Amino acid sequence: MVVDINILASSDVHGYYMPWDYSMDKPYEKGSLAQISTEVEKQRGLYKNTILIDAGDMFQGNCSELFCEDDIHPAIVAMNEIGYDIWEMGNHEYGYGIKNLQRFIDEFNGEVIGGNVYKDNKRLHKPYCIIEKEGIKIGFIGLVTSLINKFEKGTKAMSGIIATDMKHELELIEKELKDKVDCIIGVIHAGIDNENNVANTGIRDLLKNDDKLTAVFCGHFHDIQNFNIGNTTILEPGKFGQAIAKLLLRFEKSDGNIKLVKKTSEIIPIDASIKPDSEIIKKLNHFHERAVSYSNEEIGILINDCMSEKSEISKIPQMRVKQTGITDFFLEVVRHYGNADVAMIQLDNDNAGINKGIIRRKDINRNYTYVSGGITSYQITGKVLKKILEYSAYFFNESRVGDVNISFNYERQLYKYSSNYFFSNLIYDIDLTSEKRIKNLTYENESPIGDEDKIIFATTKYTMDILIANVLSGEVVNKIYSSKDELREQGSIRNLSCRYIKEVLKGLVEIKPKNNWKIITAPIEKNIREIAIKLINQGYISLINSEDGKCNIKSVNIYDKVDKFDKGLKKSGIDISRFSTKGELYRYANSFIFG
Structure with missing residues (x-):
């Protein structure tokens, strides 16, 4: 007897439940839970033994945080209506506090797994679940990147919670599942390769000397993946509901024996050709109306255009290579609320800018895309600041005589978020012809920066964690303030930017670049x-x-x-x-x- 089992997975939906982008306030047909629902129904029609899972980060982004204090969250409404069987916790599920998360879990109709998250020395979630179809038992192991300890360190969100080493937990759970199932699938919220150079935070490390997993559904890095590591199939369906991963397993049952005889995998795109499920649209409509209204809230008036300059060279965004007013605005916000001497940010929108006229909340959200980003202030020295500046300058490649354009360090493009950092209250040049790239560095008032200077430095915690992992190992970096600790979601850079316009600028905004830095390149005629x-x-x-x-x-x-x-x-x-x-x-x- 042949039994086919069809396993489908989403990951990193990040608030795209409806086919709508609230930061742009317009339809978004490149993916959503409403469209995923349509494809899932099609797949269930093809295969009666279909299992639907999510590999984490269902929350955070696209106004999903607006509903975290509600009695029920739109994500849970949609997942229950679609009929998700399994939900693995992603790192962002923990960002709104355990009390809220537990309420979401209680409302979810399926199984919640997460085998390496502990509270008071006890697992917070089930380490695995077993789903049986026509006598075939499949074990699903859930894990989340252990770096959530760093992502949320010092915040109230993870109070009493710890994520342990994924490889250690994987080995323990595999032993527990041995002889209980016919096949083991990993549902792991982590990237393919180690993150921030930390061992056992990537799928490759987890699978070293481990051939027990038939497949891994992963997420976190927002990539599209379908390949093998050894005999293990690796699937990742991107972000924002833009695809679902599909694993089709064929088993043979004979004389009481069960054998996996075939497996195939694919990534199914979710795009404008897939119409949203009308029932999901109907059930989420009142959430949608609230999100649209919230996004269109008037914040202030911009009296001059703040769009980025037109790119000198096509496909090289000007804001990557030249100071812009919009980056200076966000730096002003971070420095103000971080009570800092120097602020640092990165923008992942290469076309950031705001048109003259009414500023709405969606304009801020469109330009500053890192939803969870709050302001964290640290005390550092002038020596540490100079290290950070040098590291930032190596976002660019060396410049040679005769170069027409600036080019970029490819390894730095592989980070989840941009590492092209911008700084406030500093004047400096980035010399791409020199090994020591930062030249003519002073404060904005032109006073020098000494190595022993004590500096209050404000940025996001995530960014500082990357710096500590890559360039500041062994340096003294003391956290002294967190806007998210003080203000929870109102402490995000997005929300504080709106507050700054209302309270500090009194609703009247003029944004102009300060031209405090420039890039020096090798000569060319x-x-x-x-x-x-x-x-x-x-x-x-x-x-x-x-x-x-x-x-x-x-x-x-x-x-x-x-x-x-x-x-x-x-x-x-x-x-x-x-x-x-x-x-x-x-x-x-x-x-x-x-x-």
């Missing part, structure tokens, strides 16, 4: 650079991008040999093989194409 930029912007030549398209990883250089990135010039009738260097080719192309 102005005329040939302008020619090359014109050819890039009109699509004749291409930037040298990474294979995954995350960024341009090498600069176009006029002294380099002609290569595949120049092939667009062939369309204009130019034989590019005649030219030995890019500079020669570009000069000829300029006269040939533009006259």
